[in-house]
Amino acid sequence: MILYLIMAGLLIAGDQLIKQWAIEVLKPAVSIDIIPGVLSLYYHENFGAAWGILQGQRWLLLIVTGAVILAMLAALVTKRLRGRLLQGAVSLIVAGGIGNLLDRAFHPGGFVVDYIYFEPINFPIFNLADICVCIGTALLAVYVLFLEKKEGEAGEEAPPQDGEPEQP
Numbered sequence: 001m002i003l004y005l006i007m008a009g010l011l012i013a014g015d016q017l018i019k020q021w022a023i024e025v026l027k028p029a030v031s032i033d034i035i036p037g038v039l040s041l042y043y044h045e046n047f048g049a050a051w052g053i054l055q056g057q058r059w060l061l062l063i064v065t066g067a068v069i070l071a072m073l074a075a076l077v078t079k080r081l082r083g084r085l086l087q088g089a090v091s092l093i094v095a096g097g098i099g100n101l102l103d104r105a106f107h108p109g110g111f112v113v114d115y116i117y118f119e120p121i122n123f124p125i126f127n128l129a130d131i132c133v134c135i136g137t138a139l140l141a142v143y144v145l146f147l148e149k150k151e152g153e154a155g156e157e158a159p160p161q162d163g164e165p166e167q168p
Helices: 002-029 058-077 084-106 128-155
Strands: 031-035 039-046 112-118
Touching (some): 002 039, 002 084, 002 128, 058 084, 084 112, 084 128, 112 128
Antiparallel strands (some): 031 039, 039 112
């Protein structure tokens, strides 16, 4: 569990350092091509959530994000989450959530700094925290869809059916 908290802390620190660089260097430059026509760094202030939804709903986003982060941290710290995949997934979601929460809480107007732009499909501009949340959510989905039931079956016997005596 400690390893996952350290990982989350490093990801949060990395996210905040990159965002500070984006504010200081990228904002004046507006954009920097990494792979022309494919991938660029493009400074953007997002006042909403994913894909720009909930524009201007700073307090709602702060409250909901904060509550989800607290619930996930509590589950992680109290060791309610079994298995490395589940702990890693939750740690990634927490890291990304905290990274964007810090932006929203401390930037005037509550914006999140985004800077990665994938041009071929005109994908919304995103950041490291968004990547953490997306990968963590995908891993959580894999766990829930394919592993949770198997782990439950391997670790516990099925409860007795109605009318069936319990075995000592």
